[in-house]
Amino acid sequence: MSTHRASSTTNAGNAYQALAEAHDDARWAFGTGFDDPLSGVDTTLPDDVPGGKLAEYCLMLGDDALIAAHRLQEWCTNAPELEDEVAIANISLDLLGQARLLLARAGRADGTGRSEDHYAYFRDEHEFRNVRLVERPHTDFADLAAFLLLFGSWRLALLGRLTGARDPVLAAIAGKAVKELSYHREYAAGWVVRLGDGTELSRRRMIAALDRWWPFVDELFHGHPAEIQLATLGVAVDPAYLRGEFDTVLASVLSAGRLSVPDGAPVAGVAGRTGRHGLHTEALGGILTELQGLARAHPEATW
Amino acid sequence: MSAEDHGPAYAVAATVTDPELPVLTLAELGILREVRDVDDAVVVSITPTYSGCPAMAQMRADLTDALRAAGYATVEVRTVLHPPWTTDWISETGRRKLAAAGIAPPGPARTEAVVLPLAAPPSRVRCPRCGCPDTVEISRFSGTACKALRRCPNCVEPFEHLKEI
Numbered sequence: 001m002s003t004h005r006a007s008s009t010t011n012a013g014n015a016y017q018a019l020a021e022a023h024d025d026a027r028w029a030f031g032t033g034f035d036d037p038l039s040g041v042d043t044t045l046p047d048d049v050p051g052g053k054l055a056e057y058c059l060m061l062g063d064d065a066l067i068a069a070h071r072l073q074e075w076c077t078n079a080p081e082l083e084d085e086v087a088i089a090n091i092s093l094d095l096l097g098q099a100r101l102l103l104a105r106a107g108r109a110d111g112t113g114r115s116e117d118h119y120a121y122f123r124d125e126h127e128f129r130n131v132r133l134v135e136r137p138h139t140d141f142a143d144l145a146a147f148l149l150l151f152g153s154w155r156l157a158l159l160g161r162l163t164g165a166r167d168p169v170l171a172a173i174a175g176k177a178v179k180e181l182s183y184h185r186e187y188a189a190g191w192v193v194r195l196g197d198g199t200e201l202s203r204r205r206m207i208a209a210l211d212r213w214w215p216f217v218d219e220l221f222h223g224h225p226a227e228i229q230l231a232t233l234g235v236a237v238d239p240a241y242l243r244g245e246f247d248t249v250l251a252s253v254l255s256a257g258r259l260s261v262p263d264g265a266p267v268a269g270v271a272g273r274t275g276r277h278g279l280h281t282e283a284l285g286g287i288l289t290e291l292q293g294l295a296r297a298h299p300e301a302t303w
Numbered sequence: 304m305s306a307e308d309h310g311p312a313y314a315v316a317a318t319v320t321d322p323e324l325p326v327l328t329l330a331e332l333g334i335l336r337e338v339r340d341v342d343d344a345v346v347v348s349i350t351p352t353y354s355g356c357p358a359m360a361q362m363r364a365d366l367t368d369a370l371r372a373a374g375y376a377t378v379e380v381r382t383v384l385h386p387p388w389t390t391d392w393i394s395e396t397g398r399r400k401l402a403a404a405g406i407a408p409p410g411p412a413r414t415e416a417v418v419l420p421l422a423a424p425p426s427r428v429r430c431p432r433c434g435c436p437d438t439v440e441i442s443r444f445s446g447t448a449c450k451a452l453r454r455c456p457n458c459v460e461p462f463e464h465l466k467e468i
Contacts, residue, residue, distance in 0.1 A: 037359075040348070040381025083442035083452065090448040097355020101384075172384035176354050179387065179468045180448075182413075187443050 037100045037116065038169070043108040046166055049235055054167060055110035056129070056226045057236050059119065060276055061158075062102030063130035066120060068151055069095040070287050071138060080141055087187055091148070094180040101173045108169075121295035125285055126278040129224075132267065133216040135275075135283040139209075142195050142202065146209040148188030153249045154220050156181040157242040166234040189253045196257025203258075210254075210262050218266035220246075224276035312340035315373040316347055322361040323447050324465075326404040329362060333392025336383050344377035345370050350388045353448050353468075390467050402431045407438075407453065407464040428464050430455035438462075 045051050072092035079085035100116050107114040133151060138144045159181060162174035195206040221243045223231070230236035247261075254261060273279040309317075316338045317330040329335040329349065337348040347366050351359050363380040370378045390409035393401075398408035407428050429436050435457035443466070445452040450463040 038382065039363075040379065041384055083444075086446065086452075087442055087444035090444040093355040093357070093448055094353060095355070097351075097353060101354060168385065172387070173354070175385060176351070176387040179389075179413075180354060183443060183466075183468075 036104055037097075038104045038108065041169060041172075043105070043169055045109060046168070048233065049167055050230075050233075051109045051111055053226050053230055054170070054235060055106040057230055058102045058106040058109060058170065060129040060224065060227070062099045062106065062119070063128050064134055064151075064155065065095040065102065066099035067128070067130045067284070067287060068134040069093075069099060070291055071134065071136075071147075072144075074138070075144065084141075088144070091184045091187065094177075094184065098173065098177045098180070105169050105173065109167075117295070121292045122299075125280055125288060128275075128280065128284060128288075129278060130275050130280075130284075131216070131219055132275040132281050133213070133220060135281050135287065136213070136216065137283060139212070140205060141191075142205040142209040143212065145188050145191035145195060146206065146213050148184060149192050149250070149253060150213055150217060152181055152185035152188050153246050154239075154242060156185055157245040157249075158237055158239065161237045161242075165236070170235070185249075192253055192259070193257040196254070196259040206257065206259060210259065211264055214262035214264045215267040219269075219274050219276075222274070222276075227276070309338060310340055312345045312347075312370060312373075312375060313338040315370055315375075316345075316366055319362070319365045319369050322358040322365070323449075324401070324406070326400045326406075327393075327397050329366070331394045331397030331400065333394065333397070334362070334388055340375065343375050344379075345375045346379045346381060348381045348383045350383045350386075352388050355448070388468075390465060393465075401465060405431050405462055406450070407431045407462060409465045409467045412467045428453060430458060430460070431462055432460055433458040 045054070069092045072088050072095070075088045075092075076085065079088055099120075103116040103119040106119060107116070133147075136147075138147060156178060159174040159177045163171055163178060165171045165174065192206065195202040197203070198206075221239050223238045223240060227236050228238050231238040250261065269277075270279055316335055317328055319329050319335075321327050321329055321332050321334075324332065332352070334349050334352060335347070336350055337346075339346045347370070349359075349362060349366070359382075366380050367378045389412045391412045393409065401408045407430070410427050428438050430438050433455060435455050437457075438453045438455050440451060441454050441461065442452040444450075445463050449465060449468070451466045452461060453464050454461050
């Protein structure tokens with residue numbers, strides 16, 4: 001993707017520079033090269049909505065999407081079939097888009113004006129607020145399908161309720177995201193059923209995958225105090241209320257695939273702290289090294 | 304709406320094509336929401352198709368270039384997130400052009416929460432080449448997030464379908 005058109009007349013000796021100059025964005029080589037995803041959106045805070053708390057909440061939802069998108073990108077060139085390769089990449093792109101909007105919203109809400117790049121590249125591990133579910137590496141394709149079903153069903157239930165949130169920006173981001181997430185969930189459900197009700201091997205792998213993910217599911221329904229406080233103001237959703245919808249969806253998909261709901265014990269937090277508090281599994285460090293390395297080695301570099 | 308219903312700046316903006324579906328203009332795609340011009344300054348509002356649509360920046364740049372070339376000194380392109388874009392906003396002309404380009408146009412967008420279809424839904428997508436009404440989905444996602452990949456059992460050709468959203 002490119003916002004910039006090479007001009008044969010400017011700086012022919014340096015193609016990168018010529019590209020960068022076309023639209024005055026010299027940092028294009030590091031990322032999208034495109035400006036603020038909230039460009040021109042009215043980001044005024046509604047009365048009574050505490051900006052700092054809203055920013056914190058946007059980081060939680062944005063980090064979930066960012067880290068999940070990163071894990072999905074690892075499937076590029078590794079998917080079992082070309083069609084799935086493309087599907088996974090597109091799902092990842094949707095989530096990355098949601099992350100960009102949410103991180104940009106955080107920078108407006110807390111009054112710092114920090115950009116999406118600041119939050120993605122220049123925060124340390126303990127400052128990330130994602131649930132730990134999104135961190136775990138995917139070990140095989142059944143693992144990916146199980147992850148997408150669990151994550152997609154939960155996020156769809158969550159963002160579906162946020163379409164009525166009192167922050168119109170957050171509500172609008174959710175309004176777009178639910179359409180995307182319903183396709184993600186459908187894709188995942190199709191594979192969970194196919195693998196669960198497939199061959200002896202595919203079924204064994206699907207059951208094992210669900211067992212591996214299950215310990216991370218409980219955390220999805222325990223709200224951080226900031227979420228619960230905002231929920232009372234009509235700005236956020238207390239995730240405890242999502243459990244019913246999540247369980248119903250999961251039960252229908254699993255029964256279609258002749259699978260049972262796993263029953264493993266939840267992975268522990270530390271003194272009540274989990275992903276939403278900035279406490280993560282060791283897997284997050286590896287993700288951030290890859291995600292942030294280039295930007296941190298050359299901050300504000302131009303190519 | 305035709306370009307004649309709007310001001311001259313709209314007419315210019317309406318000629319800009321979509322970077323990923325170049326057979327369509329941004330107006331036909333339904334993402335060009337408003338063009339306001341006061342003297343030689345223009346404010347254009349567009350709505351993204353998908354949250355992560357990588358073509359947004361290109362659209363902004365193309366709109367700015369087209370309007371500047373038409374003599375508007377100041378061009379501002381604004382993003383409007385609400386209401387979210389739906390394939391229902393693709394114009395009739397846009398749908399005809401898609402089909403002519405071998406891309407099956409979308410049916411009516413889903414309005415209700417999706418009930419998980421665990422059995423394959425009946426096909427509602429006609430082959431844009433031979434018109435066969437009964438085609439098969441190969442993949443829910445194709446070269447871009449907005450398209451699915453399908454196959455026609457009659458003419459035995461694959462084709463893309465702009466899926467309902």
